Amino acid sequence: MTASSLTGRSGARIESRNLKAQLRRTERRRKLEAAALVAPLLIFLAVFFLAPIVGMLIRSVENSELPTTMPETAAALRQWDGIDLPPEPVFASFARELAAGQRDRTLAGVAKRLTYEVPNMRSVLFATARGLPETPNGTWRDTLTARDKTWGDPATWAVMRRAAAPVTPLYMLASVDREMDASGSIVKVASDRAIYIDIFIRTFWMAAVVTVWCLVLGYPLAFKLASLPPRVSNLLMILVLLPFWTSILVRTGAWVVLLQREGPINEALQWVGLISEPLQLVYNRVGVYVAMIHILLPFMVLPLYSVMRGISPAYMRAATSLGATPFTAFRRVYLPQTIPGVGAGCLLVFILGVGYYITPALVGGAGDQMVSYFVAFFTNQTINWGMAAALGSVLLIATLLLYWVYARLVGIDRMRMG
């Protein structure tokens, strides 16, 4: 009895263990399957989305120009305490590597890096390098200073020392209108050069204005669409989506044609007699707002519409039958239910709006450009990628912060993208 019951009990135990193991195995397989299904997207995102962002963040503090071209000088400068002028060995290795750089034509990068802090450093560097003697006339310090007195200035070497560091805060500081003075403390730049703080405020302000207008225009439209029978609402939806499928460049170009001084809008208004002089509608803020609202409106209407479609009309009927006025019923019953759509629509429009480049560039005036304009400017025109990356990083950080605040206010789990 004992034996059989024992085997029976242990058999059951073995069986249950088997079952557990099997369960675990299936579970593991399911997890693997899920991972395998998600993996391609994750890898894609990591390679084409995360890696470039990380690369950009790194580039905004990268300081490799001097260390790669003049490794010995950079090492010697890092040893130096930064007081007054550096010791003779720094001058000597600098002179040697300057001559080598001139010979191998590798000075361009260093010249560019130093010019960011001292505007005339390019010409000083090349003028000093041209025909530099192989042996010093006395000390290297005297020889270099005799060739250009800039090398006798402690401020020059403070800049050189900063350029020799492995990373630099230069670009990040510049993108919030700050710089380091000769003593290394952080100060505001002169007011005739301060620009980026204003640009960031303008960027967020313009995106906010566009978002509010899209909500004001999009909400009633989505409401109407949601209450129409599907056949009609589908047709109207295509009208909403049609411009959405047109190239953004084409639409922006079309707005320039429509809004310009002798364009159809001004001519129609003059013909009707509403105005006697053409209105300035393009190359200013008005034009940018009109074009941006037009382009971004579908991003507001779509999430609103999908949320509103899911709200049963019975709620409103119930509210009115319980004695609520139509306005109260709307405010207390309908509106709260559309908040997930409002939240999602506003977020989409705002984040897209913050990154706008081509529309303000084509329709706006000089005072209507957003951060992206300057990112493009530094990337393509001055080839100052550190500055472009720093501006992009500040924009990214500011947007993430705003998103975090917004998510806490609206509740991210309550948002519905459609």
Next chain:
Amino acid sequence: MGCRSSLFLGVALMAMAVGGAEARDLTVTSWGGSYQDAQREVYFQPFMKQTNTKLVEDSWNGGVGALRAKVEGGNSDWDVVQVEAEELVLGCEEGLFEQLDWAALGGRDKFIPAAVDDCGVGAIVWTTLITYDGAKIKDGPKSWADFWDVSKFPGKRGLRRGPKYTLEFALMADGVPSEQVYEVLRTDAGVDRAFKKLDQIKSNVVWWEAGAQPLQLLASGEVAMTSAYNARVTAANKSDNRDFKIVWQGGVYAVDSWVILRDSPNKEAAMDLIAFMSDAANQKNLPPKIPYGVTSKEAAALVDPAVLPIMPTEPGNLAVEVQLDTEFWVANTERLTERFNAWIGQ
């Protein structure tokens, strides 16, 4: 088998590409559009016919960064490139270009002084100047002071976005004689003065960036007058049947140059091409196609007199123009661009 043969073909093609890097065809890079069309007709095709050399074309939009990438990346696919004045100075300083064989070009005296450099020889002379629609304004502006006078000539103004040219124009509008513009601009007080003058018309300016924009702005009536590149005005008059007038007074001219990129495998053929394009007998044919100025003194005398009045190098025009000070802009572009961007955004 299909797979293997295509693999084989691929390897063969790659081998050809690698081998081709050693002995590729001579490549010339210019600025595209109607300008390069004219160059093709006047220079490239006759050169191919005459020397029996195969010539490949490319085009670009400037920027010393692009040249740096080509040369320092090694294995560049360009030989002869037309560069702007600042690119010539910067690139020569950084050693991106070969030194030219001036003997093969007939000596430095054969060219206007601005076209002569160790690394490059002038290709064209082009001017940025005032233009307005003759159909709308009968008695048009005569100078930059008029350009600034919004009460005498109501309407918006078009200017190229950036400090280059703009600061020069502002100083001339403020009464600085054209030969002293850069002398004044080299002082801090002079820069302040230029920005102060710009404040006066800031609210009336539409800023343009691409060379075709100012003429569109003018054609659509958006601006009453604008700065523009001289040959673009002529081209617009010809193709769109316009009556845009050119004001030479106070125009700023610059010279574009031909250079040979460093370590070009076709250096000799490249030099031949540049000599061909610098030859007066060939240069004289360019202005009738596109009215930019020529750099060879002899060619200037040979150009069809009919196009002379619309060329920047016509002596009368040249006398009232200002030459762009390349050295000034090489040294100050970064600093003044920063200040200009801050000023414009405020």
